[in-house]
Amino acid sequence: xxxxxxxxxxxxxxxxxxxxxxxxxxxxxxxxxxxxxxxxxxxxxxxxxxxxxxxxxxxxxxxxxxxxxxxxxxxxxxxxxxxxxxxxxxxxxxxxxxxxxxxxxxxxxxxxxxxxxxxxxxxxxxxxxxxxxxxxxxxxxxxxxxxxxxxxxxxxxxxxxxxxxxxxxxxxxxxxxxxxxxxxxxxxxxxxxxxxxxxxxxxxxxxxx
Amino acid sequence: xxxxxxxxxxxxxxxxxxxxxxxxxxxxxxxxxxxxxxxxxxxxxxxxxxxxxxxxxxxxxxxxxxxxxxxxxxxxxxxxxxxxxxxxxxxxxxxxxxxxxxxxxxxxxxxxxxxxxxxxxxxxxxxxxxxxxxxxxxxxxxxxxxxxxxxxxxxxxxxxxxxxxxxxxxxxxxxxxxxxxxxxxxxxxxxxxxxxxxxxxxxxxxxxxxx
Numbered sequence: 001x002x003x004x005x006x007x008x009x010x011x012x013x014x015x016x017x018x019x020x021x022x023x024x025x026x027x028x029x030x031x032x033x034x035x036x037x038x039x040x041x042x043x044x045x046x047x048x049x050x051x052x053x054x055x056x057x058x059x060x061x062x063x064x065x066x067x068x069x070x071x072x073x074x075x076x077x078x079x080x081x082x083x084x085x086x087x088x089x090x091x092x093x094x095x096x097x098x099x100x101x102x103x104x105x106x107x108x109x110x111x112x113x114x115x116x117x118x119x120x121x122x123x124x125x126x127x128x129x130x131x132x133x134x135x136x137x138x139x140x141x142x143x144x145x146x147x148x149x150x151x152x153x154x155x156x157x158x159x160x161x162x163x164x165x166x167x168x169x170x171x172x173x174x175x176x177x178x179x180x181x182x183x184x185x186x187x188x189x190x191x192x193x194x195x196x197x198x199x200x201x202x203x204x205x206x207x208x209x
Numbered sequence: 210x211x212x213x214x215x216x217x218x219x220x221x222x223x224x225x226x227x228x229x230x231x232x233x234x235x236x237x238x239x240x241x242x243x244x245x246x247x248x249x250x251x252x253x254x255x256x257x258x259x260x261x262x263x264x265x266x267x268x269x270x271x272x273x274x275x276x277x278x279x280x281x282x283x284x285x286x287x288x289x290x291x292x293x294x295x296x297x298x299x300x301x302x303x304x305x306x307x308x309x310x311x312x313x314x315x316x317x318x319x320x321x322x323x324x325x326x327x328x329x330x331x332x333x334x335x336x337x338x339x340x341x342x343x344x345x346x347x348x349x350x351x352x353x354x355x356x357x358x359x360x361x362x363x364x365x366x367x368x369x370x371x372x373x374x375x376x377x378x379x380x381x382x383x384x385x386x387x388x389x390x391x392x393x394x395x396x397x398x399x400x401x402x403x404x405x406x407x408x409x410x411x412x413x414x415x416x417x418x419x420x
Contacts, residue, residue, distance in 0.1 A: 031362075035363075035366075038366070038367075038370050041370075041374075042370050042373050042374065045373065045374055045377040045378075046373070046377060048377070048381065049377050049380050049381055049384070052381060052384055052385075053272070053384060056384060056385075056388045056392065057268075057388075061269075061272070061273050063263045063265050063269045063273045063274065064259070064263065064265075064269075064273035064274045064277055065277055066272075066273055066276060066277060066376055066377060066380040067377070069277065069369075069372065069373045069376050069377075070373035070374070070376070070377050071373075072369065072373070073366070073369040073370040073372070073373035073374075074370075074373075076365065076366035076369050076370070077366045077370060079366070080362065080363070080365075080366040083362075084362065
């Protein structure tokens with residue numbers, strides 16, 4: 001039951017945020033809003049299928065990659081969004097702290113490969129690692145700026161939160177406790193939903209910067 | 210046992226003769242019609258292969274394997290067309306819709322040979338339901354690709370996104386059909402409602418590439 005509530009809430013919130021981003025794109029014709037709308041839209045579509053499967057058949061889909069395909073596409077949109085928002089100077093910026101991303105993520109990836117599907121985990125972890133790399137670099141770069149460009153840091157913080165929560169979620173799913181609220185998986189998923197929604201105002205700040 | 214390759218030969222032969230008689234002008238339409246039917250034929254083989262590999266039952270094969278395989282198979286001829294011929298956006302839309310119609314027609318013919326054609330009301334519902342579903346998925350891919358492939362920065366993410374959207378729509382349709390009862394009738398109405406909403410939204414937002 002809690003899984004159904006969690007997934008339904010996530011679908012509704014990401015859909016609302018996606019529509020919000022679509023409206024902002026329609027008003028301002030900014031590329032970033034279009035990409036954000038695509039990111040949230042594809043993510044919510046994947047969640048919708050997952051939710052319907054849980055609702056109708058009382059268990060999550062476990063054989064093939066339907067929702068996973070939508071989530072991979074959403075990660076690609078997030079990566080494209082980060083690239084679009086970055087400036088040429090930011091792309092040239094180098095800092096040793098970005099190497100923390102593979103140091104943290106690769107052991108997690110090994111854990112997921114031991115517990116789950118190889119192809120999907122390689123793809124999704126590869127994409128999220130690239131997105132986290134961009135975010136850490138963007139965050140460090142933005143914090144060295146002053147005035148409006150410094151506001152970019154909020155966008156990067158939220159993206160980092162989303163990626164960190166996704167990793168926590170996947171790790172928790174490797175050690176499934178129960179279908180109740182005592183399972184940390186649901187706490188991470190509720191936080192992920194909130195972080196997804198927070199991406200809308202922070203992207204507005206980033207576009208304004 | 211259904212010899213779908215024999216059905217394919219039987220359906221494709223007169224179309225091939227017609228294509229040769231009608232000349233180059235209509236070659237593209239016939240090519241995509243054949244490609245749609247061939248994609249359906251190959252999808253059947255690949256679906257069976259994956260169902261065996263994953264030891265999937267009928268419901269899991271229908272709701273999880275078939276949508277992914279069929280949508281990828283439908284996208285492949287289109288990607289070939291986009292990469293090799295670099296067509297204009299309006300040509301992409303028409304090509305995808307013909308491809309999807311070819312796929313849906315061949316699938317319906319295979320369904321009829323397996324289940325008979327006695328129940329006209331059900332076949333009418335199924336024809337408009339499943340047929341329209343393939344057209345919707347084709348429209349998502351076609352109109353989407355026409356937009357996405359004009360923008361370098363969006364090509365990879367956009368193509369993956371459109372594939373994800375088409376697969377999810379197809380999978381939700383199959384999921385509701387597999388569940389049966391009222392959900393089945395919601396599924397049959399879903400594609401027609403989506404087409405109506407799509408046309409309405411296109412007119413409302415005055416999106417050029419949707420016209």
